[in-house]
Amino acid sequence: MTVALAAQNGQTIQDPAIGHSPLALRGVTVTYGDKPAIFSIDATFEPGAMTAIIGPNGAGKSTLLKAALGIVKPISGMVSVYGKPLKSELPRIAYVPQRASVDWDFPTRVIDVVLMGLARELGLLKRIRKTHLDKANACLSRVGMDAFANRQIGQLSGGQQQRVFLARALAQEAEIYLLDEPFAGVDAATEKAIIAVLKSLRDAGKTVIVVHHDLSTVAEYFDRVFLINTTAVAEGIVERAFTAETLQAAYGGRLATAQIAQLAV
Numbered sequence: 001m002t003v004a005l006a007a008q009n010g011q012t013i014q015d016p017a018i019g020h021s022p023l024a025l026r027g028v029t030v031t032y033g034d035k036p037a038i039f040s041i042d043a044t045f046e047p048g049a050m051t052a053i054i055g056p057n058g059a060g061k062s063t064l065l066k067a068a069l070g071i072v073k074p075i076s077g078m079v080s081v082y083g084k085p086l087k088s089e090l091p092r093i094a095y096v097p098q099r100a101s102v103d104w105d106f107p108t109r110v111i112d113v114v115l116m117g118l119a120r121e122l123g124l125l126k127r128i129r130k131t132h133l134d135k136a137n138a139c140l141s142r143v144g145m146d147a148f149a150n151r152q153i154g155q156l157s158g159g160q161q162q163r164v165f166l167a168r169a170l171a172q173e174a175e176i177y178l179l180d181e182p183f184a185g186v187d188a189a190t191e192k193a194i195i196a197v198l199k200s201l202r203d204a205g206k207t208v209i210v211v212h213h214d215l216s217t218v219a220e221y222f223d224r225v226f227l228i229n230t231t232a233v234a235e236g237i238v239e240r241a242f243t244a245e246t247l248q249a250a251y252g253g254r255l256a257t258a259q260i261a262q263l264a265v
Contacts, residue, residue, distance in 0.1 A: 020083065022047050022176050022207040023068060023093075028077030030060075030067050037063040039231050041077070045176075046224060048205045050198060051235075052212040055228040055250050061211045062098065064228060065178050068209075069095055081176070091120060094174035096165050098181050104154045110164050111149040114139055117171030139167040144193050159190030166194060176207045184213060195221055218242055 023045040030037045038060035045051055053061045066072040068079055070086055081089035094117070114136040115128060122128065140146040143163040153161060162182055169177055177198070183191045198208050202223070212218065218225060218238065225242045227233035227250040234246040 020047075021045060021080070022082060023209070024080045024083075025064075025068060026078050026080075028064075028067050028074045028079065030063050030072050030074050036230060038067065038228070041067075041228070041232050043226055043232065043235060045207055045209055045226075047207050048202060049223045050202045050208040050210065050221065051224040051226055052210055052218050052222040053226045053228060054212055054215065054218065055233070056252075059229045059250070061228060062180050065095070065180055065209070065211060068178065069093065091172075092174055093176045093178060094169035094172040096162075096169050096177070096179040096182055099158060099162055099165070099185065101180075102161075102165070104161060106153070108153055109149070110140065110145065110151050110153055110156070111136055113153055113164050114167045114171050117168040120172075136167075136171055139170040140164070142170060142197055143167045157187075159186035162186050163190060163193060166197060170197070174206070176209070177201060178209050180211045181213055182210060215247075 021044045023043075025041050025043045028041045029039050041060075041064060043064070053064060055061055063072060067074050068086075070079070070090065079086040081092060111133070115122070115132060117139070118132050118135065121132065137146055137149060140149055143166050145160060145163045145167060148156065148160065148164075153164060156164065166179075166182065169179075179198075182194055186194070198210070198221075202208050210222070212222070219242065222238055224235070224237050226235040227241065227246050229250045229252075233250040234241045
């Protein structure tokens, strides 16, 4: 496995073949108005690995995920899924958005949220069968939320809501899982439950990509990292890419030197 350090123009020095990569971005630039949110990003995400996307606030982490999903349209660059165009391969990707971006006042039950992950199976008629309910309940059980199946989603705590959205992603039976800050604002028990599920997905050969904000748990939770600050800073296995040098390049003065030394592998 290699580590790819980015050059000043955002292009990586090493450019692995993307044909077998579950998700690859090449030269992706997204702007909001006249300001680039991400600029000329190259990224290659490996199968059977958990990758943390890390960087300071405003670095473009969430935008990177949204570009990878086609939620925002890049002004340049390409996204490929297993070497094919994104549009044709979207069913292979599951997405857990930031909890703050969801309207939790929408009147729906927990089980109904999870069934949304079975949209392809339900088809146009949305006819729910026992097999669908069994699958949805099994996904809730994996995240410890099966007892809440008939509860209104808005009545749950933040951590419980996050578990339900993870259950919805599990119901999709995807090959690539993208999660935007799944641990933000959740309790310790929820964080432990989520990371256990994500590691089980990784161990089953799935690709797990997480926007992550807690630098102190990067080495414990993840196999690989992708550091970003509008442009790509570094990517690779944690032991080689999560270093004092790359943290300094990504965060600059936002992290004290002593803090960087303590965090780096």
